[in-house]
Amino acid sequence: MTTTNPTVTELIRRSNSLGSDRRNTNFAGGNTSAKGSDLDPVTGEKVELLWVKGSGGDLGTLTPEGLAVLRLDRLQAMTGTYPGVDREDEMVAAFDYTLHGKGGAAPSIDTAMHGLVDAAHVDHLHPDSGIAIATAADGEELTKKVFGDTVVWVPWRRPGFQLGLDIAAIRRDNPQAIGTILGGHGITAWGDTSAESEANSRWIIDTAAQYIDDNGRPEPFGTARPGYAALPESERRAKAAALAPHLRAIASADRTMVGHFTDSEPVLEFLAGQKLGALAELGTSCPDHFLRTKVKPLVIDLPANTSAEDIIAALPDLHAAYREDYRSYYERHAESDSPAMRGADPAIILVPGVGMFSYGPDKQTARVAGEFYVNAINVMRGAEALSSYVPISEAEKFRIEYWALEEAKLKRRPAPQPLASRVAFVTGAASGIGKAIATRLASEGACVVIADLDRDKAEAVATELGSTDVAVGVAADVSDESGVQAALAEAVLAFGGVDLIVNNAGLSLSKSLFETTEKDWDLQHDVMAKGSFLVSKNAARILVDQGLGGDIVYISSKNSVFAGPNNIAYSATKADQAHQVRLLAAELGEHGIRVNGINPDGVVRGSGIFAGGWGAQRAKTYGVEEKDLGKFYAQRTILGREVVPENVANAVYALCTDDFSHTTGLHVPVDAGVAAAFVR
Structure with a gap:
């Protein structure tokens, strides 16, 4: 594929322009294409090509690498071998034989629509306004009323080769038309130039919205x-x-899910309306929507002032009824060759007065599922404003949801990372060991909450790690229970819950017994002993409520078992933390919660504690230059190695994997071997 081809450049510009505005299409929804010529690297002659967004891409962020590239003559020749709708799936496999060179991205099911329509540029989009007309009970009549003969109605047909033939016939038979409304689905528009195609797409969308x-x-x-x-x-x-x-x-009975919370005005308005139950029961219509939201949500249809306790008490019965309803849906439509049922838990949960909870195997999928249900709400609003909302039939939804081509798409997804679907809450994570731990956990697929006394620094680290689909920063004074509770509340609203707690927040004062004041003692114990207790106590409640097990890891110290000089307050509180590990392991095991500890040696490089004066104090105690403190610690170890933050992070990660599924109450030394600190 030649990425400098001007046709490709303009297609990417148009795609990004349309896809960056969610009024035009949802995330990863729709596709755009362009026809043009390029040189065949074998013959050196010009060849006519189709560039079209490949399967799974997003228009707003599309790059040339996300395009499928096909020989137009070979693609159009498939009309002569098309065996009919009963064998339509075979045509997608046949696309591979029309690819130009390596072909770029995998061609999507909509490729035929783009290749067969006699227009240089084609856009297929999922705008809320267009789908509102497409799902109205009198959508065909509304299409004529809104657009005249400029836009033509196409009755619902599952995406595929026949739909491409249908739209090609409309383009041929209606030379005045600039596009179509696809019943139950979306819109398609075209143009002789890229600018004309984009203008036509926007005109259809804006005209529909204005009419509504x-x-x-x-x-x-x-x-x-x-x-x-x-x-x-x-x-x-x-x-x-x-x-x-x-x-x-x-939402995680079949498979652990990450959550996303939405309480936007459109959601709250929908939840308050009299038609909530009836419309929610009808489910979504656009295939892109229900493939991510399931065919219908779970509605907790109770007044807004119902207590959380009463809602929680009602959940088991509501969940059981939802699962039975989904199983019945599957059994009504499944055939002998249908894929196995993928899970019966809701992807969308609606709570009047509160908002919407959406779920997926990762944060992005959960967030996008919520966005798609907001799209569906907007579609219902438009359809009900003009007529009545009539989505595609349940049978058609099942044909799409359990389509062999959708199953193949799922199988092409990369294997999940080791910590995928897990949410980590790391205290003291804006620097040093905590930052290294958060970075490692995020790199292994976890969603990470960066909790730190300094919110600005916490948010800065979260930004370093990626988008809010990966990490968020929260303020947390671990010595204050209300502050801990507020930080955990932010965590569960960001990601649906927590699974992995790392008690890392700390500080240190190096003083002898007689120099240590009561204030020094209280400060050390408030932050580490009391702070770890408060975080563990409040996080454990969430872990127990989720019923998914979990991990609590304490970053203790070799000083919890090693008696060094001038360290009474610090070492005593580390010993307190070490015994909390044993106590909580014994108490929380029945809930599947593992509690383990890490005992590092002094971590000088990258440590906020050492940079804050502790390093100078310890260097003075041992009679070395502060700049040589790391080397001093290393030379006294069995392995002769300095411990750095990443070494501690590696140990935390290992403890939280399935490899340690049967381990709790353990203290792991990460000290390069300090014999005096061997755990006995």
Whole structure:
């Protein structure tokens, strides 16, 4: 593929322009294409090609590498061998024989639509306004009323080769038309130039939206139900945090999921309306939507002032009913060659007055599922404003959800990382050992909450690690229980819950017995002994509520078992932490929660504690230059090696993997071998 081809350059510009505005299409939804010529590297002659967004890509972030590249003559020749709708899946496999060179990305099911329509540029999009008309009970009549003969109605047909033939016929038979409304699905537009195609797409979307605004009836979701209005923000989010671990538990019965919380105005309006139950039961329509949200959500249809405790008490029965309903849906439509049922837990949970919880195997998937359900809400609003919402049939949804081509797409996904679907909460993570731990856990697939006394520094580290799909920063004074609870509440609203707790926050004062003041003693114990207790206590409640097991790891110290000079307050509190490990391992084991500790030697390089004066104090105690303290620690070890933050991070990661699934109450020395600190 020649990435400098001007046709490709303009296609990428148009794709990014359309895809960056979610009014035009949802994340990873729709596709764009361009036809043009390039040189055949074998013959040196020009060859006509189709460049089209490949399977799984996102228009807003599309690059040339995300395009499939096909020989146009070979693709169009497939019309002569097309065996009919009963064998349509064979055509997708045949696309591989039309690729130009290595072909770029894998061709999507919509490739035929782009290759067969007689236009140089084609856009297929999933705008809320367009789908609203596509899912209206009288969508065909509305299409004529809104667009005249400029846009043509296409009855629902599953994406594939026949749909491409249908749209090609419309383009041929309606020379005045610039696009189509695809029943139950979305829109397709075309143009002789890239700019014309984009302008036509935007005109269809904007015209539909304006028509809905001008002609839609008020209160499309029905009048607001008394008692179902949104709670005040602080109350709403506090209730959401209380519910989140319990909701994650039911969303993760088949497979552990990460969560995302949304309490935007469109969601809260939908949840308050009289039509909530009926519309939610109808499910979503656009295939891109229900493939990520399941065919319908779980609705906790209780008044907004229902207590969190009462909602939690109702969850087992509601979950059981949802699972049975999904199983019945599967059994109604499954055939002998259908893929096995993939799981019966909800991907979307709606709580009136509070908001929407969405779930997926990672944060991005959970967030996108929520975004797609907001798209579905907008579609329902538009359809109900003009007519009534009528999505594609349940049978058609099943054909898409359990399509062999969708199954093949799932199998092409890379294997999950070792800590995928796990959420880590690391204290003192804005620097030193904590930052190294957070970095390692994120690199292994975990979502990470950077908890630190300094919120700005915590957020800066989170930004270093990636987007908010990877890490978030929160303020946490571990010596204050209300602060710990607030930080954990932020964590569960960000990711649905927590699974892996690392008690790392600490500070150190190097003083002799007579120099150590009561204030020194209290400060050391408040941050590390009391702080670890408060974090473990409040996090353990979440772990137990989730029912998914979990890990609590203490970053203790070799000083928890080694008696060094001038270190009474620090070493005593580290010994306290070390025994907390044993006590909590014994108490929390029945819930599948493992509690282990790490005993590092002094970590000089990259350590916030050492940089804050501890290094100078310890160097003075041992009679060495501060710059030589790391070498001093290394030379007294059996292995003769200096311990750095990454060594501690490696040990934390190892303890949290399945390789240590049967280990709890363990203290792992990471000290390069200090015989006096051997655990006995």
